[in-house]
Amino acid sequence: MKAKRVNRYYCDFCGKSGCSAYHIRRHEERCTLNPDRKCGMPECYTSPAELAEAVASIPDVKQFVHQSGDDLGDWEWFDIPNDTVAAVLADLEQRLDACPVCMYAALRRAGWAGMVREQFNLKERIADCWNEANRAEERARYGY
Numbered sequence: 001m002k003a004k005r006v007n008r009y010y011c012d013f014c015g016k017s018g019c020s021a022y023h024i025r026r027h028e029e030r031c032t033l034n035p036d037r038k039c040g041m042p043e044c045y046t047s048p049a050e051l052a053e054a055v056a057s058i059p060d061v062k063q064f065v066h067q068s069g070d071d072l073g074d075w076e077w078f079d080i081p082n083d084t085v086a087a088v089l090a091d092l093e094q095r096l097d098a099c100p101v102c103m104y105a106a107l108r109r110a111g112w113a114g115m116v117r118e119q120f121n122l123k124e125r126i127a128d129c130w131n132e133a134n135r136a137e138e139r140a141r142y143g144y
């Protein structure tokens, strides 16, 4: 039997791993937890400073933690009112030119990403963005 040793590479920011240094390096560049990330969305020009400001504008999640206890022990849960979520998303849209990936990066760094899954569907938003970019490209190419 032979054991084969393979290198595994890890993203410095989120811990995502892979066997290809190239892919992980590319991922790192765009990783939503990388404060100096380069955004890969079409026509996105968000700067690291703008992203940092957006992160700072999001209310601290700790404000929305509730604690309870029962016979089994103490537990806590998060509850962010819907209108607060809507206001935060509207504000991020303005700040980040509605780039879904930059918005997600800000939400993730603020610790919100897992709590607004219902209101913020990243995959759908990305798909919409690409559709729009493709349509604009077609219009430019074919002149309609």
Ligand SMILES: [Zn+2]
Pocket (backbone or CB within 6 Å): 011, 012, 013, 014, 015, 016, 027, 028, 031, 032, 033
């Ligand atoms: Zn990463």
Ligand SMILES: [Zn+2]
Pocket (backbone or CB within 6 Å): 039, 040, 041, 044, 045, 046, 099, 100, 101, 102, 103
């Ligand atoms: Zn972006």
